[in-house]
Structures are given as structure tokens and as C-alpha cells.
Amino acid sequence: MAYSEKVIEHYEKPRNVGTFGTQKEIKEATNIGVGLVGAPECGDVMQLQIKVNDDTGLIEDAKFKCFGCGSAIASSSLATEWLKGKTLDEGMEIKNTEIVEELALPPVKIHCSVLAEDAIKSAIADYKQKNNKD
């Protein structure tokens, strides 16, 4: 499998790796939304966390961890970059096709980008649910 330069670049220097705390701490923090998607038996699990500024409503920070192929790692790394500074609504607008384009993913790797989109949506939904927004 030949990877694009951008995938390799993200894979080698992934952005925003980490978490804002232990699973328990994260669950309790109301300014943090978590998306945990995929499944170990499928060979891919993505964890995306967003930290939202309660005053401005902007995503001020994002972090990820990923168990998956190089394309999944690159997709989630890219997602965290894109999320920072966006509103929740803008975050919801990010499409997997944009990730595919940016990283030049081949067809067999499209689902890795879908996973990243799912992770974004589920992190935002988690934040909203914690804060009883819509």
C-alpha cells in the first residue's frame, strides 16, 4: 500500500495527540465532548476529544488517539487541526470527502475518513448532550 506524502507526514508527526484526562475525568468535565468510534475487532478505534469555551462557544482545543491504520491516524490528526477555532455548527459541517481530498486517500481507505467524520459528530453530540443543548 503506497501512502500519500500527506498521510505519511501526519503519521510521522501526528498533531494534537493525547487526552484531556482519564476516561473518568473526561466523563465528568462538562466543557469536553468525546467521540469514541470504531471497534477493536474491526481493527480501528478513534477517540476524539474537543474542549469548548463556554463563553465563546468555540472549540478551543482538540485531541485524538487512534488505533488503526496510517490513514486513520492521519484522518484523525487532520480532524483535530481543522476543529480548532471552529464553532460546533462549523465542526458539524466537516465532511469525510474533504478529508479524503486533503490526504489523497485511495478508495480502500475512504472508510478511515468516515470514521474521522463519525468521531467529530459524536464528540460534538456528546458535548451538547452534557450541556443539554438541543
Next chain:
Amino acid sequence: MSAKLPKLPIYLDHAATTACDPRVVEAMLPYFTEKFGNPGSRNHSFGWAAEEAVTKARHQVAELIGADPKEIIFTSGATESNNLAIKGAANMYAKKPAGQTQRGHIISVSHEHKAVLDPCKRLEKEGFEVTLIDPQSDGTVTREMIETVIRDDTILVTVMWANNEIGTFNEIPEIGALCHEKGIIFHTDATQWVGKMPTNVKEDNVDLLSLSGHKLYGPKGVGALYVRRRRPRVRLMALQEGGGQERGFRSGTLNVTGIVGLGKACELCAADMDSERQRLLNLRNKLEAAITNALDVVQINGHPDKRLAHLTNISFGFVEGESLMMALKEIAMSSGSACTSASLEPSYVLKALGIGDDLAHSSLRISMGRWTTEEEIDYAAEKIIEAVNKLRDLSPLYDMHNEGIDITKIEWAAH
């Protein structure tokens, strides 16, 4: 501590194929040009020279496995040998003619190579019944396991000698003895075994044995099938018909260069088999020790001792195989892994062993060979450890593990 840098890339995928030994190539060369004759040409010196070379090779192959030269049939490789053995025996010993059902019962194992499983599947469509047993969780297959599934109408048992992904070997002499007691034909795919381990088809009770040139430092596209001639005399229905070469078992002008190469390769393997095995075993022990000392949640797959010395299959918990390979671009290995969503399938061999999904997705098969050096192994160990640590820093599953969360208890939304 940084290991001395060996020449890159490093080849640690000898179970996939090996380079031709230069001595093999040298032996082959004259048969492309000045000694180009057809061994079937009985009435001139060109034919005689080719015939002589093939006869010599037949002796070299026979010698390596304890057979009589008359019992060696040259083929295009192990895939063809397996097909000829399995389909050829099934059709010859069928209880009922083609077109009917209940033509006979065949036993094999779920972790066999596709070149065994697919011919069995074909026979199933053609009226035979096939039982595939699962190996034990250590990867081995015992006589007892075969004994419990033998039926009155069993005509053929085919069990590989050593598995290509995990290197574990099976109770071949014992299974062979059982088959002889019951009057059942016994085939073994010995592609990964022959040339590395002492083999004697007579004492090991094998009726049919497949081997391949390119796994033992010979050329690709040539192999052999051993067909027992005495007690019992095994008969086969030929797959390929024509000029009647190879006693009618395999028509077609012989691949003289390839056969010469295979013969030479067999001779070379026999020459230093024991010392080479010990050398590779020492290297493997070093590699496994380095990895298991440096990393937690690592599992060496297969039986601890009953496995080939040059091969190891290691699962690294919480790390996905494809991304691991990506970090190890300078080291050629196989990954029995990857995501089910892509075209890449997780290893059916590891699944057959009942290895959990978390570990089956993250295994490396490392197989060393004749030119593997200690520097290469030190370098590989260091790089593998580095890569696993890097990916674990990225792995949400490793975090959960360290926080004491059992990832098998989480409700994953499988997709």
C-alpha cells in the same frame, strides 16, 4: 544503545520467498544455453545431457526427504503439487464416479494454506465431503484430533507439516501411522518444513508430500510432489495430460533449469541443516527476548517449542498491524492483520487458533534466512520496540488498558 546500522532494507520475510542461492543460479545457467536440450529427446546428446541433469536433481530432492528418486514428480511449485495430490488422490480413490454424491470423505485443517483449502472446496462441490478441524490454540494438530473425525468412508487426510504464518508443526509421523493403519491416503504440504527440518518420508509415514523451490533458496515456479511407490503404492488421477512425462502424473516438457536449481537448492539445505537451524534459533531467541523484555502485552503465537526455528509470529496488544508495518518500512515482514473494513483481511490462521480480535489485528510474522545477520536482528528488535511504543502513545486502547478498563467489556459500535 543503538545497534550497528545494517544495510537497508532488511529482508525478514523468508517464509514468503527466499532469494536464489548464487550457487543455485550457477548450477542452472548452462541449462539455459549450451545444454538446452529436452530430456524427452532420447536419440541425441542434447537430450541426454538434459536427462542426466534432471536425474541428478531427482536424486538430490529424494535425498533431502528420504525418498526413492522414482517417487519424485517435478511440478511448478507447491500449489500445483497440492492440487495434484489432493484432487488426484480424491478422484482416484473416490467411492463413486464423478457426478454422484457421497464420493468419499476428506479431512483437513482450517489453518492450511489456500493451496490446500481451495482444492478441498472444489472437491466438496464435486461430491466429496470435507471435514476441516481447527488446530489447538497453540497451533498444533495431533493424531488424536484426526482420529476422532475419521469415518469409514474417509479416503484422504491432508495436514500441513509446518504452518506458514506461525511456524508450528504437527504430529505428521503419528498422523501418517494412523492413516496407514486405516488404509487412508495421507498428504502433507511440507512447503515450509522441507529443507529446514530433517525429513524422512519412509519413517514419517507420508504418502504424498508437497515442496517448493522458492522457499528453500531455489528458483520460483518449480517444486515437487513425492508420491509413495510402496506400502502403499499411491495412484493419482493426473490433472494435466499430454506427453506422459513424469510417469504420466504430470505431462509437459520438464522445466530443466528450474529442476536443476531445485536439486542444487535441496543439496545445499541438506549440507548444513542442523548448524543453520541452531544459528537461526539463537537469533530468534535473541529477538524474542529483546521484544518481550521491552514491551508488555506481547504474545508469541503458536507452540513455544514445536515451531520452525527461523520464524516467529508476535502479536502486540493495542497496536494495529498495518500502521506498525508503516513505521517499519525499512524492514520487510508480513503482517497478519489489518482492518476488516478495507480489502485487507485479518489472518484466518490466527483466528483458527482462537486468538482474540484485539491481538489478531496486530501481529507481525518475522522469518529469517540464510543471510540474516545478528546486526539485522538487533536493528529490527530496536525498531520494532520503538514503533510499538510510538503507536501505543497514540492508542486509545492502550490508555484504557492502563486505566484498568477491559476493552472487551465496552459496547463498541462495530461497523
